[in-house]
Amino acid sequence: MRIEGKTFLVTGGASGLGAATVEALVGKGAVVVVADRNSDAGAALRQRYGSAIEFIQADVTSEDSIVKALDLAVGLSGTFSGVVSCAGVAPAERIFGRNGIHGLQSFRAAVDVNLVGTFNVLRVAADRLIKRDRTGGEEENGVIINTASVAAYDGQIGQVAYAASKGGVVALTLPAARELARHSIRVVTIAPGIMETPMLLAMPDEVRASLAATVPFPSRLGKPQEFASLVCHVIENPYLNGEVIRLDGAIRMAAK
Template structure:
């Protein structure tokens, strides 16, 4: 599938990894609907990107709000060809604190709800939009038979799905759930010509990282075998665009991490 003249929903698209993906799609001649909770940043980005971009305020755990984002893509650009879901949060808490008090269940659930349930919510509504478009296109069935892509869904997991550290129970398990979604969704959506892939990034230079102390950042960089630095958001975007373009990538999780293994 080419990016040019196709339309994609990018959640978490107002900053960080999502912003980089949104910019890359427009640079390649595609259309993007940026879905994010940060209205000021989202609107500013759309003003910069121009006519090929739209913004909608969206909580990915809310079915009505995600559906509105999907419908914006349909009305503004005539259809939707895929999504790149970059929205997510990090919840840090130990199972037991220093006084052996149990972790806050609501905080744990919030991380799982946004990272895992939110990813599923976006995938189901984007897939429905693409499948309905195919059903209404008399030539689409032939395209599927001829192995011509009809859609792509890219989710974002994390290396924490595999290398979860102490205090990452919510984050690690939610991202492991995103990994677990990949193959069953790819198998189910194959009949529609929709591919499903997941990227598991390592430590990246995103706004989330700006809040950590400089010493902690240096320690993270030192733990990356090569290149010994944080990942750049545009490197995530390059991989996302390659996945869109490479039709034989399906049902797989790709670690993008400079060979780091967390301990």
């Protein structure tokens, strides 16, 4: 699929991996609807990219919120062609820690945002893609790209909620791709390793250096631009479907 002239929705697009994805898509000539809870960051993006983006304050766990975001994307000029789900949370809590047992509500919150939120975007996006008018004899109707994590495979101590939520995203990828294949819609998930997100950049230099040293090659943190580059490749390569792609420098996380 060509990116130029197409419209995409990016959730969590106001910062981190999402913001890098927005920049890459705009750079290739797309129009991007950015859905994020942070309205200040969204306004800054709007000022930076002008008419190439539209911002809408949205919560991925809300059906009404995502319906509005996708209706905005469908209504813009160009052809609505897919979504990239980058919204997520990364809680850290032990099953039994200093403050007692793992909170049930905190576990539910992680699953609600990372898994239910991802599915919420996927299902509404699929509906809009199925109903859209395909033009120019295109081979595909659209693409849905989810974000998981290497924690889905190598979850560390204190990541039980995060790993479970991202594991669910991994597990839904293939059945979703199989079901939507008859509508010519692809579903692909990216599972990043340790990336230079705002949360990690806020850590002390020695902590970041220690994390980077655990990556076999290249021995550094992943760059958001590398995630965005992979998003663009997934969009442009029509034979990538039903796959979870690790983007992690060959890291396999230790227990802690």
